[in-house]
Every structure is written in structure tokens, then in C-alpha cells.
Amino acid sequence: MRMDKRGKAKWRRVGEELTALRQRKGLKQTQLAPDINVVPAHISAWEHGKRGMTEDQALRLDEALDANGRFHRVWKNANAPKQLPEWYERVPGIERKVSELREYQCLLFPGLIQTPDYARVAIQDALPWCSPAEVARMVESRMQRQEILYKEHPPLVSMVVEASVLNRVMGDRTIMAGQLESLLALVEEGRLRFQSMPSEPQRHPGSAGPFCVYTFPDAPALASAEYAGGEVLMDDLEKVQQRMTIFGFLQADALSLDATAELVSTIRKRIDE
Structure with missing residues (x-):
């Protein structure tokens, strides 16, 4: 079966x-x-x-x-041997159909905006038992997902991350610098709305872990939550609405769009010092 x-x-x-x-x-x-x-x-x-x-x-x-x-x-x-994990196969199809995507991450930059080098290190660290070929396929799949950001009519993408994500070096400082530069370019081009939580927030609405909310023009919204074994999709209306509420709290408590961009730029410059 x-x-x-x-x-x-x-x-x-x-x-x-x-x-x-x-x-x-x-x-x-x-x-x-x-x-x-x-x-x-x-x-x-x-x-x-x-x-x-x-x-x-x-x-x-x-x-x-x-x-x-x-x-x-x-x-x-x-059709390659030892194909991608099942959640890798589901997510791209969902993302291609969304009109709006909201994502919260507390440990890493969201996969949708990762550079190839950052993605490779993140996957290798999280799945050390995967072969180089399997890692390469997962990186390629992650890069293909990013095509939705460059569509003629792209979805509205909003992301919130914890401040530690911006400072956590993945691989080495060169890889991190490239990731920060790529993020700034996406923000400047208007391809996403990106916010960071304060470094010492008084409230922690994202303490339950990373999640996404997918909104469609012609279908009910979906939500997904990450866990150690992958990602679980939710279509229960109450659970989806709860994730929307939490995301609203996160946006309200986060730094503004401009303040976040300034913070990212400062961290990027600090790498060269």
C-alpha cells in the first residue's frame, strides 16, 4: 500500500x-x-x-x-531511486496554487527564500543520513519552489522569523552573507513582506513551532506544521483559523518591515567587519 x-x-x-x-x-x-x-x-x-x-x-x-x-x-x-520525502512532493504543488502564503520560522530561514548553499547546509545538518545525491535533489526541489516568487502574478508572501534566525550562521560566514543579501534583494524587489521578532520579546506566540498558512482564490485555506519527521497538513477549519490568529499576533509583536530590513542590513555589514 x-x-x-x-x-x-x-x-x-x-x-x-x-x-x-x-x-x-x-x-x-x-x-x-x-x-x-x-x-x-x-x-x-x-x-x-x-x-x-x-x-x-x-x-x-x-x-x-x-x-x-x-x-x-x-x-x-x-523517478529517481530513493525519491524525495513525501512532504517535499506535496508542498510545491500547494504553493503553486496559493494566492497568499504566511510562514513563521523560529530556527531557519524559510525554505522558500533559502539560497542553494544555505539550503544544502540546512538539509545536511537536519538529515545527516542522506546521501549527497539525495541532498542535491532536495536542494533542487527547494529552488524550484521559489519560481512562484517570480510569476507574473505572484502570491502575497508574508514571513515572520525569530531574531536568532538572522544571526545563526549556517555553514560559514560567506554562506550567511549570501543568504542575507538574497533576502534583502527579495524585500527590495517587493517579492515578500519579511519581519523579525525582537531579540528579547515579552510574548512568544510562536512557541508551538514553525507553521504555514496557505490561502487559495477558489478553495478553503490550509495550514501546515513542521515536526521532526517532516510536515503535516491541516484542513480543519478551526485549526487553520488558529494558525491565522497566531500569525496575526506574531506580526503585531514583530519589528516593522523597515526596521527588519535595517536590522538585516546591519547584520550583513557586521559579517565583513
């Missing part, structure tokens, strides 16, 4: 990418199907994650969609 669930998870990931590329190309399923020598129902089954495809079919789809190897890489990653 676990094998079946895992298989369907990777089919969904490939299917979501196929849907996105087909729509970007402006093709209907009926228009794409003849190029692959399948019926439209086959395309629909792929896109809904109901069946797998061969590598030859993935290559032909990549060519028909002018994907320049992108779709084939997604297929290869999904």
Missing part, C-alpha cells in the same frame, strides 16, 4: 508540471495528445496523477511543449 501511495505522489508531481507547461503553451489536451500518439483521456490521466508514463513519453512531451528539457528533468527526478 505504501508503494502505491508513493507512486501516485510522484505521478501527481509530474502531472502538475505537465498541466503548467501545457497551459503555458496554450494547448488543449486534445491538441497535445496526437503529438504523443495517445488519446486525450491519457493526457488527462497524466495531469491528474492517475497513471505514470515512460521516459520516451516524457521526452516526446518535453519536445511537444518546447520545455527545453525541463519536463524530462522533472520526470527523471520523480
Whole structure:
């Protein structure tokens, strides 16, 4: 049964990418199907994650969609041995559909804004039993998630972190400097609203741990909470609303957007001293 669930998870990931590329190309399923020598129902089954495809079919789809190897890489990653943990496969699909994303982190920069070097060190530290190849796949998956920040109509992204996140060196000072510079660029470009908690807050509304709230234009909101084994999704209305309330408390107690940007800039300059 676990094998079946895992298989369907990777089919969904490939299917979501196929849907996105087909729509970007402006093709209907009926228009794409003849190029692959399948019926439209086959395309629909792929896109809904109901069946797998061969590598030859993935290559032909990549060519028909002018994907320049992108779709084939997604297929290869999904079918690689010892594929990504299941929560790595679910999160990108959710994030691509959100209209608003709220995230609180108390230990690390959120994965959605991590640099490749920062992500690699964070994953290696948290999952020391993973091989270099597995770490590389997880880093690649994390970088692909960041594409939503550069969409024509990106979601509204709001993040709050504890002040210790800004000062905790991951790997070395060079990696940390790069992470801080990347964050400042994202803020200056208006791609996210980023706030830090004070260094000595009087209240601790985030003491239950990291979480995200996902809001959609045409579906009920979801929330997720991180734990040692991964991430759990919640669709219970009361639990989702509770996370929204906590996030509101965090924003109210956090430094302002401008004060946070100034703090990040100061910490970045301090690294060079």
C-alpha cells in the first residue's frame, strides 16, 4: 500500500508540471495528445496523477511543449531511486496554487527564500543520513519552489522569523552573507513582506513551532506544521483559523518591515567587519 501511495505522489508531481507547461503553451489536451500518439483521456490521466508514463513519453512531451528539457528533468527526478520525502512532493504543488502564503520560522530561514548553499547546509545538518545525491535533489526541489516568487502574478508572501534566525550562521560566514543579501534583494524587489521578532520579546506566540498558512482564490485555506519527521497538513477549519490568529499576533509583536530590513542590513555589514 505504501508503494502505491508513493507512486501516485510522484505521478501527481509530474502531472502538475505537465498541466503548467501545457497551459503555458496554450494547448488543449486534445491538441497535445496526437503529438504523443495517445488519446486525450491519457493526457488527462497524466495531469491528474492517475497513471505514470515512460521516459520516451516524457521526452516526446518535453519536445511537444518546447520545455527545453525541463519536463524530462522533472520526470527523471520523480523517478529517481530513493525519491524525495513525501512532504517535499506535496508542498510545491500547494504553493503553486496559493494566492497568499504566511510562514513563521523560529530556527531557519524559510525554505522558500533559502539560497542553494544555505539550503544544502540546512538539509545536511537536519538529515545527516542522506546521501549527497539525495541532498542535491532536495536542494533542487527547494529552488524550484521559489519560481512562484517570480510569476507574473505572484502570491502575497508574508514571513515572520525569530531574531536568532538572522544571526545563526549556517555553514560559514560567506554562506550567511549570501543568504542575507538574497533576502534583502527579495524585500527590495517587493517579492515578500519579511519581519523579525525582537531579540528579547515579552510574548512568544510562536512557541508551538514553525507553521504555514496557505490561502487559495477558489478553495478553503490550509495550514501546515513542521515536526521532526517532516510536515503535516491541516484542513480543519478551526485549526487553520488558529494558525491565522497566531500569525496575526506574531506580526503585531514583530519589528516593522523597515526596521527588519535595517536590522538585516546591519547584520550583513557586521559579517565583513
